Amino acid sequence: MGAFRVVPCLDVDRGRVVKGVRFQDLRTMGDPVALAQRYRDEGADELVFLDISATVEGRETMRWVVGQVAEVLDIPFCVGGGVRTVEDARKLLAAGADKVAVNSAAVANPELLSQLAALLGSQSVVLAVDARRAPWGFEVVTHGGTVPTGRDVVSWVQEGVERGAGELLLTSIDRDGTGQGFDVELLAAVRKAVSVPIVASGGGTLPEHFVAAFQAGADAGLAASIFHQQQMTVADLKRRLAAAGVPVRWEEAWG
């Protein structure tokens, strides 16, 4: 059986890891390479780096960071944020990333997903979706949670997977940074619609939140602050997950 993955997320701005609440109020958390290594040593199954730099200079720095991370990291990692073109994605993979995540650019131009999948393979293409509850269901929002699109999350992920996305990174904007747990209704609705792996994101802070995400059909749970602020190590979380019957990868060295 496959393992439920624990995925620390590093928001990177101009080469530094930062973390905000509901995408606002950013605080510096440290060096991406050092944090990546620490999470790897604690038993992280995969890492996600989201480049939140707004400038071209910041994007250049990010590629350098990706190369540095690839030198030391022997677990898979995904890079997202600001990926607009096939060329952007190709450069990140060439620098050493295993996957690239696309969000706003795919909503604006869904054909981008088809092109990425054809050229890079579905296994390297992650569709990141930021979802917000609406009276009629879940709405896709873009540009870091600021732009509502009127699109239904379920129909959008179905289209994305048909076009070749190999994985979904599904963030609840309502829960992001709140610590109230993943939106399991959102996860269940998307799980029913597609069969590709789903990485749950937004609001997960306690082991029971991750257990609930697993039970709702997620293949992985992503979190940032709890790990950055050392409320819980990845190994602590995995031990608790295993005790709750969730299959997780385990190495003796993590203690």
Added chain:
Amino acid sequence: MTVTVVDLGVGNLPNVVRAFRRLGADVQVVSQAREVAGARCLVLPGVGAAPPALRRLGETGLAGALRQAVENGAWLLGICLGHQLLFEELTEFGVHRGLGFLSGVVSPLPAGVRVPHMGWARVELTRRGFRSLDGKWFYFVHSFAAQASPEDEAAVVEHEGLRLCAAAQRGRVVGVQFHPEKSGEAGARFLREFLERAS
């Protein structure tokens, strides 16, 4: 120890090179048949589609050079697509002849299971061989899988009720479906064991 990594122009080669360098090996990346001749420890990585990789092996003469090197005593490790290329026959956009080092065929994962098979899974040895594999978690990403003959199958992995070939070996030729270069400590231990055998 010098590790000779064969560049087929298909994906993920730098991460394989980094993994061997982290273990202290000298790594040489080659793309010509003549550069393979004197190698003692060969690695055939690969991510992507089989047909272009097989074409490249044929056109460059690398297929013959690899066979010659193995006959002369070299060890050969295939990773992911490189593992699949070691078999007799591959079905991917048509039927293709593989390198034939390992007996068995490669075909798409059957309909009804999640494709690609992506993520960490626990590997089980099916015969004595690489001890570093037994019961350990490795990272898989693949849409095709080999069905190795019982005598060549070395380890299996379960995926949605299917029993898939995770590793195969015949003599000095070893193939692994997972990515040791992306499998953390377990991956490093396996590569170290391979280097120990090969030296």
